[in-house]
Amino acid sequence: MININNFLPKNMEKRGKISLNENIKIINNILEQRTIPEEGISEEHIQFLLRILSFMDTDKDPNVIQIGEREARVLTRIQKESVFNFCHGVGRSGNLIDPQPKAPGASIMYKLTNQILESFLKKLGLKVKAIATPIATGMSIGLALSAARKRYKVDSVIYPYAAHKSPIKATSFIGLRMRLVETVLDGDKVYVPVEDIEKAIDKEKNPVVLSTLTFFPPRESDNIVEISKICEEKDIPHIINAAYALQNFYYIEKLKKSLKYRVDAIISSSDKNLFTPIGGGIIYTKNEEFLKEISLSYPGRASANPIANILISLLYLGFKNYINLMKTQKKCKKILDDGLNEIAKKKGEKVLNVENPISSAITVKNPIDVAGKLYNLRITGPRGVNRKDKFGTCYLGEYPYDYLVVNAAIGVKEEDILRVLEKLNEII
Numbered sequence: 549m550i551n552i553n554n555f556l557p558k559n560m561e562k563r564g565k566i567s568l569n570e571n572i573k574i575i576n577n578i579l580e581q582r583t584i585p586e587e588g589i590s591e592e593h594i595q596f597l598l599r600i601l602s603f604m605d606t607d608k609d610p611n612v613i614q615i616g617e618r619e620a621r622v623l624t625r626i627q628k629e630s631v632f633n634f635c636h637g638v639g640r641s642g643n644l645i646d647p648q649p650k651a652p653g654a655s656i657m658y659k660l661t662n663q664i665l666e667s668f669l670k671k672l673g674l675k676v677k678a679i680a681t682p683i684a685t686g687m688s689i690g691l692a693l694s695a696a697r698k699r700y701k702v703d704s705v706i707y708p709y710a711a712h713k714s715p716i717k718a719t720s721f722i723g724l725r726m727r728l729v730e731t732v733l734d735g736d737k738v739y740v741p742v743e744d745i746e747k748a749i750d751k752e753k754n755p756v757v758l759s760t761l762t763f764f765p766p767r768e769s770d771n772i773v774e775i776s777k778i779c780e781e782k783d784i785p786h787i788i789n790a791a792y793a794l795q796n797f798y799y800i801e802k803l804k805k806s807l808k809y810r811v812d813a814i815i816s817s818s819d820k821n822l823f824t825p826i827g828g829g830i831i832y833t834k835n836e837e838f839l840k841e842i843s844l845s846y847p848g849r850a851s852a853n854p855i856a857n858i859l860i861s862l863l864y865l866g867f868k869n870y871i872n873l874m875k876t877q878k879k880c881k882k883i884l885d886d887g888l889n890e891i892a893k894k895k896g897e898k899v900l901n902v903e904n905p906i907s908s909a910i911t912v913k914n915p916i917d918v919a920g921k922l923y924n925l926r927i928t929g930p931r932g933v934n935r936k937d938k939f940g941t942c943y944l945g946e947y948p949y950d951y952l953v954v955n956a957a958i959g960v961k962e963e964d965i966l967r968v969l970e971k972l973n974e975i976i
């Protein structure tokens with residue numbers, strides 16, 4: 549493709565071509581296999597790939613004649629670099645995943661991302677179709693709800709109560725009515741009985757169920773397998789908020805089982821699972837038609853940045869490394885639980901008996917104070933919740949304890965767990 553002939557002695561020229569070809573081969577392997585590599589590739593190679601693709605977009609054609617109102621006329625290099633030179637973004641106004649005529653390179657980049665994403669999910673055990681979305685989890689849930697309204701004519705959202713504002717706002721954002729199904733208290737656990745969800749379904753004319761898989765204790769995961777069965781029996785669409793589910797097999801197994809029944813879309817966060825900056829989502833399902841409807845529901849074009857960020861993470865991580873990170877997460881959660889139990893014993897507190905593979909909660913006096921002190925010690929993440937805080941506890945009655953939630957999510961360092969335990973031991 550490029551002429552480097554006759555600058556050098558033949559043997560040197562040949563040597564140079566070997567190196568160059570080896571590097572091009574790494575890029576070509578990705579483009580040929582279209583799966584997550586077992587071993588991640590380097591940042592230089594990822595940059596090289598993105599650069600090659602972005603050179604295919606029409607705004608990079610040095611002889612282009614531009615007379616449209618939108619010609620990716622970007623002022624500075626700072627701005628160009630912020631989107632990896634995919635200045636035309638992704639999608640067409642009518643369909644998010646359709647190729648964009650002005651941006652062949654960005655269109656390939658998006659397709660490649662989705663295919664690699666699917667291969668990643670498949671390796672985790674989820675045989676699904678997937679799209680990366682240029683919006684975070686809450687808005688991606690909104691997009692899926694909007695598609696459900698269009699395709700299934702739903703007019704209400706059944707929401708087993710979980711105290712996260714994003715899904716609640718997503719529902720009001722697209723203008724659907726929400727029917728909350730209240731949580732109940734069972735020992736330390738707060739959960740929503742499946743029978744109550746079933747009753748709520750029977751009271752609505754055309755509902756969609758929005759269930760929650762990942763949450764903080766004391767709220768346990770919704771029983772998504774049973775909900776999926778009920779939705780299958782009653783022919784009701786079902787969307788699962790699985791914000792940070794991809795990092796732990798406890799959640800993945802539940803998703804796998806649910807996918808045998810009625811699941812129209814599962815939504816996960818790109819930043820919580822894949823180490824991207826905040827701004828992207830992942831939507832996956834076996835229901836290909838519905839995935840298409842979701843793509844059709846997105847209004848307009850989108851920034852290529854969140855999509856490229858997902859691609860970069862998948863290529864850089866590689867599957868093996870991701871599995872290792874999952875193992876470390878699991879190990880750190882064990883260290884966290886052991887440490888919290890020790891502290892609880894010493895201080896006359898207790899660790900809440902709630903099943904959760906990522907987060908743990910310990911009872912404390914003055915939880916808001918404790919969280920504040922930890923924040924001032926430059927510890928981010930712990931969440932202090934007062935028993936009377938109906939939103940925090942996810943329980944509409946009074947919860948029996950004040951408590952503090954601490955997380956061992958993917959990417960957490962063992963030393964950070966140990967240090968937070970040490971500080972907690974001093975503070976409470």
Ligand SMILES: *Cc1c(COP(=O)(O)O)cnc(C)c1O
Pocket residue numbers: 684685686687712714715760762763789791792817
């Ligand atoms: C993180 C999270 C969300 C919302 O995420 P955004 O990406 O900020 O929209 C929604 N629900 C749950 C359970 C979450 O953990």
